[in-house]
Amino acid sequence: MKHLFTETFRTPGWPTWAQYLATTAVVTAVLLVRVWLGPHLSGFPVLLFFAAIIVCAVLFDRGCGIYAVLLSAGYVAYFLLSPIYSLKVASPSDIVGLFLFVAIGLATVTIIAAFHSTLHNLAEANTRLAASEQEKDLLLREASHRIRNDLTTLMALVKLQYRTVQDETARAMLAATADRMQVLARVHERLRRDTSKTTVGSYEFLSGLCNDLRTSMIGLRPVVIRAEVEDHALPQDRAVAVGLILNECVTNAMKYAFPDNRPGIIAVRFRREDDALVLEVRDDGVGVAFDGPERARGTGLGQRLIRSMVAQLEGIYDIRPNGGASGTVVTIRFPANP
Numbered sequence: 001m002k003h004l005f006t007e008t009f010r011t012p013g014w015p016t017w018a019q020y021l022a023t024t025a026v027v028t029a030v031l032l033v034r035v036w037l038g039p040h041l042s043g044f045p046v047l048l049f050f051a052a053i054i055v056c057a058v059l060f061d062r063g064c065g066i067y068a069v070l071l072s073a074g075y076v077a078y079f080l081l082s083p084i085y086s087l088k089v090a091s092p093s094d095i096v097g098l099f100l101f102v103a104i105g106l107a108t109v110t111i112i113a114a115f116h117s118t119l120h121n122l123a124e125a126n127t128r129l130a131a132s133e134q135e136k137d138l139l140l141r142e143a144s145h146r147i148r149n150d151l152t153t154l155m156a157l158v159k160l161q162y163r164t165v166q167d168e169t170a171r172a173m174l175a176a177t178a179d180r181m182q183v184l185a186r187v188h189e190r191l192r193r194d195t196s197k198t199t200v201g202s203y204e205f206l207s208g209l210c211n212d213l214r215t216s217m218i219g220l221r222p223v224v225i226r227a228e229v230e231d232h233a234l235p236q237d238r239a240v241a242v243g244l245i246l247n248e249c250v251t252n253a254m255k256y257a258f259p260d261n262r263p264g265i266i267a268v269r270f271r272r273e274d275d276a277l278v279l280e281v282r283d284d285g286v287g288v289a290f291d292g293p294e295r296a297r298g299t300g301l302g303q304r305l306i307r308s309m310v311a312q313l314e315g316i317y318d319i320r321p322n323g324g325a326s327g328t329v330v331t332i333r334f335p336a337n338p
Helices: 002-007 016-036 045-057 062-080 092-164 167-188 202-218 236-256 301-312
Strands: 191-194 196-203 223-229 233-235 264-271 274-283 316-321 328-336
Touching: 002 223, 016 045, 016 062, 016 202, 045 062, 045 223, 045 236, 062 092, 092 167, 167 202, 167 236, 196 202, 202 233, 202 236, 202 264, 233 236, 236 264, 236 274, 236 328, 264 328, 301 316, 301 328
Parallel strands: 223 264
Antiparallel strands: 191 196, 196 233, 264 274, 274 328, 316 328
16 A cells, blocks of 8 residues: 555646546446356445545546546446446346545545645645755754865864964963864764754764864873763764864863873763663873862862853763772763753
């Protein structure tokens, strides 16, 4: 039946004469089958003709369905009802039966025509929806491309300024600004549409961000960044917040955890736990004294940025020593479905 309804989107394109000729052929074929099966179907002269009416109404239009009803009624009266080979029907009960056949046949055609209309409306709606979705995807790609280009231009200007500045504090601030712009650019590089929302896949985004940090910050230093990231769809604003937090945490670890070219590992994990998403950045560096360094007290700009992003995620921020080992663990936990 599914394939039969699929045909309804093709056969209405046939010429009118071809549709009515095919209807005549179908009804005539049913008559021949009915005559052949006559001994086995005595008392049911109209039964098989309902199949012909349904097929013609489904494959063609309402007019062909009505024509199939009337042609079937004529065939039944002429070939199957007494007197045979005459359109005159002798039995009152046969007249009533033939009238009911026509009425039920016309009702069936009307219902199928309604289905036709509904199917065509759905097909047109799906076509418009598909065109709309393609247009939205195109606009999203175009907007993301332009924003990414603008951010790249800004990063180039910041880095150019970085080379001309001699003050180390100013240079550090410009470098941090460029890194944060890189996070925003990577978000727009990974944008995709998920139903009605714009999302970023966490695996590609955070793994790529770790690769960027590994390339830009480590260089020849004996420090390894390991990323273990599950793939979850993050809305654009949450992806920005998570990316900035990760950038600040890894940057802080590189600055403070491995002095004097000390070797070490920075392990990044992003996973789902029950109804929460968890970002964890763990290093095996020298650790921190929580009443001493600026990194632990949280008075620096990076720490303020982290706390601001955590508040935006409606999450919890925790920083503590790495259990019984050396180093520090930063954990961000926030609702998976805000």
